[in-house]
Amino acid sequence: MNIGITVYPTYGGSGIVGSELGRDLAERGHNVHFISSVLPTRVTELNERVHFHEVEMMSYALFEHQPYDLALATKMATVARAEKLDLLHVHYAIPHSISAILARESIKEKRYVPVITTLHGTDITLVGADRSYLPITRYALQQSDGVTAVSKFLKKATIETFDFDEVEVIPNFICPQHYQRTPDAPLRNELAPNGETLLIHVSNFRSVKRPADCVEILAKVLETEKNVRLIMVGDGPERSAVAYRAEQLGVKDKALFVGKQARIPDYLGVSDIFLLPSELESFGLAALEAQACELPVIATRIGGIPEVVNDGESGFLSEIGDVAKMAEDTLKLVLDKEMRLAFGKRGRELAVERYSTEKIIPQYIAYYERVLNKSSSAAA
Numbered sequence: 035m036n037i038g039i040t041v042y043p044t045y046g047g048s049g050i051v052g053s054e055l056g057r058d059l060a061e062r063g064h065n066v067h068f069i070s071s072v073l074p075t076r077v078t079e080l081n082e083r084v085h086f087h088e089v090e091m092m093s094y095a096l097f098e099h100q101p102y103d104l105a106l107a108t109k110m111a112t113v114a115r116a117e118k119l120d121l122l123h124v125h126y127a128i129p130h131s132i133s134a135i136l137a138r139e140s141i142k143e144k145r146y147v148p149v150i151t152t153l154h155g156t157d158i159t160l161v162g163a164d165r166s167y168l169p170i171t172r173y174a175l176q177q178s179d180g181v182t183a184v185s186k187f188l189k190k191a192t193i194e195t196f197d198f199d200e201v202e203v204i205p206n207f208i209c210p211q212h213y214q215r216t217p218d219a220p221l222r223n224e225l226a227p228n229g230e231t232l233l234i235h236v237s238n239f240r241s242v243k244r245p246a247d248c249v250e251i252l253a254k255v256l257e258t259e260k261n262v263r264l265i266m267v268g269d270g271p272e273r274s275a276v277a278y279r280a281e282q283l284g285v286k287d288k289a290l291f292v293g294k295q296a297r298i299p300d301y302l303g304v305s306d307i308f309l310l311p312s313e314l315e316s317f318g319l320a321a322l323e324a325q326a327c328e329l330p331v332i333a334t335r336i337g338g339i340p341e342v343v344n345d346g347e348s349g350f351l352s353e354i355g356d357v358a359k360m361a362e363d364t365l366k367l368v369l370d371k372e373m374r375l376a377f378g379k380r381g382r383e384l385a386v387e388r389y390s391t392e393k394i395i396p397q398y399i400a401y402y403e404r405v406l407n408k409s410s411s412a413a414a
């Protein structure tokens with residue numbers, strides 16, 4: 035198949051999922067055409083099966099804001115015709131879905147290119163449900179030739195918010211070879227020079243991730259066990275507030291902010307416990323990646339998290355903001371190495387059994403084929 039993929043190239047899990055899907059499809063012999071403003075960060079190699087088409091923006095004094103959605107639609111239409119795309123697969127509904135539908139409609143006399151929209155989370159739960167975006171997002175869902183969601187939770191939220199239920203659940207995935215425990219890697223000594231137990235948080239430091247809860251948890255754990263360190267990976271609007279909170283709590287020296295990192299598996303592979311105290315996660319890709327690296331997960335019981343983390347088996351779940359319980363659970367895992375390792379092993383088993391690329395990518399391919407068959411029978 036010739037597949038066009040559009041993602042947000044620099045931030046967020048949806049960009050990671052779309053990019054890694056494209057890479058895997060190419061490895062399976064499909065031709066993948068990424069169409070976005072810059073090369074997606076996780077697309078590290080272009081070759082005869084992986085192509086990149088940059089969306090060019092014309093700047094003109096009259097445009098207060100450059101019309102990216104239209105530039106994207108134009109590029110999608112051009113690439114679809116030139117490369118004979120079989121379908122356009124967009125990740126995150128707003129505005130990618132609308133751009134793809136516009137592209138499809140603008141060339142349909144010459145070639146009908148079905149549009150598949152994958153919903154990731156805030157496109158439905160926050161942005162899509164905002165009054166100003168709700169009607170256009172509902173229209174995007176109705177007009178797409180296929181819609182997938184990354185969790186059962188998100189499908190339910192889509193039905194509730196948009197009264198739209200033709201949604202296929204295809205969960206996020208990990209490559210078990212890329213995500214592995216690597217306790218002997220040199221990075222471990224750099225991060226834990228005194229043999230500290232390493233807690234780790236990875237996010238884009240937006241308020242929805244509640245990153246400040248991580249330093250609250252650290253402070254409580256340190257009341258009992260001193261040989262613990264928190265590694266904060268990523269960057270975003272809350273970072274300086276979280277660093278300030280660490281200072282206020284007197285744990286600044288025990289919290290290391292390493293900023294954005296290209297090789298997340300390196301950090302996860304050498305750490306011990308993963309913290310994800312988010313207010314909302316439609317799936318929680320970060321928790322899945324951590325489990326694949328055998329880290330027990332301390333997270334909130336929200337959204338799609340309970341589909342990924344088995345409470346009491348591969349991690350512990352708590353209510354939003356209940357840092358006292360999260361700290362208590364973290365401490366249990368810090369003090370009981372046997373429990374920590376057993377949770378880690380179980381987490382990896384669950385991640386590989388349920389969410390490996392071997393299991394999930396064929397679901398996307400089968401779904402593409404169904405959508406293509408449906409639209410060619412409709413045309414006939």
Ligand code: GMT
Nearest residue numbers: 046047048154155156315316317318319
């Ligand atoms: O962080 C976001 O809200 C953006 C979004 C994204 O595009 O990265 O994240 C969502 O998609 C991820 C990949 O499917 C999920 O793992 C995240 O849980 C989800 N985030 C939220 O629902 C808050």
